Amino acid sequence: MLWAPRSWALSVFACEPEYASLARELAPEADIFSATTALQDPHQVQARPSLIAKMRRADLAVCAGAELEVGWLPMLQMKANNPRIRNGQPGMFYAADQVETLDKMDNVDRTMGDVHAQGNPHMQFSPERVTTIATALAERMAELDPDNGTRYQANLADFLGRWQGAVPQWQAKAQPLAGHKVIAYHTSFRYLFDWVGISQVGDLEPKPGLPPTTSHLATLLKRAEQGDVMAVVYTGYQDSRGAQWLAQRADLPLVELPFGPGVDGIADLFDLYDHAIDALVAAQREPR
Secondary structure, three states: OOOOOOOOOEEEEEEOHHHHHHHHHOOOOOOOEEEEOOOOOOOOOOHHHHHHHHHOOOOOEEEEEOOOOOOOOHHHHHHHHOHHHOOOOEEEHHHHHHHHOOOOOOOOOOOHHOOOOOOOOHHOOOOOOOHHHHHHHHHHHHHHHHHHHHHHHHHHHHHHHHHHHHHHHHHHHHHHHHOEEEEEEOOOOOHHHHHHEEEEEEOOOOOOOOOOOOHHHHHHHHHHHHHHHHHHHEOOOOOOHHHHHHHHHOOOOOEOOOOOOOOOOOOOOOOOOHHHHHHHHHHOOOOO
């Protein structure tokens, strides 16, 4: 990093590991805590006493937003009783508020399952949106901690230089994926698929948030038998049994994609993109 001050003023509570990783790029010496790991479903988190204590001390909370954390974050905010990170305060930062999300919906009801009216919240796989979010986050950090404002901006410039240098390399590596089709869980990788040109033609969940049923898997198997599906995709916090069943019977590669930094040797967002693209390219190259 460009700066290594003796102490930084901010204590940062990140809802997800991708935003903890981004915060470290901008404020590497700050006290940064992630409420979840890439092996946890970010929709479902228990408001544990340890999380309440961390949020009570936070100067800044960084979360995906778009209702991803609606089932647990409001409870944490209430129990922590920290006025700095209430909604509408400078200390509460939602990444989705900084960008245009995909798949916004005008009308949502319970019969539709676990859907997000404000759009898909899994923006960590959109390089362009990561750039916008990082810029907004650095500005927010400088607003909260003006004494270190130049440091946040310097680290932002360093991060964006490396990030914008890596994007063309990822695009070149992902070029063989364009036009391929997959069956995957939820819409967890919506932004990644949109970016590299993959179409998700089936969802292992009959409705968002519901586990696969026998009849639904049978329907997906018929779809896979059309012969144009590249792979079955899931991530570490999702139950692999349905994906394994379908991949085995359809004779398709089964691909477990990483969902965030902090697991399996994935130290940061750069590693996350490398691992995800490499896994998809390897599946595309597997003989059928």
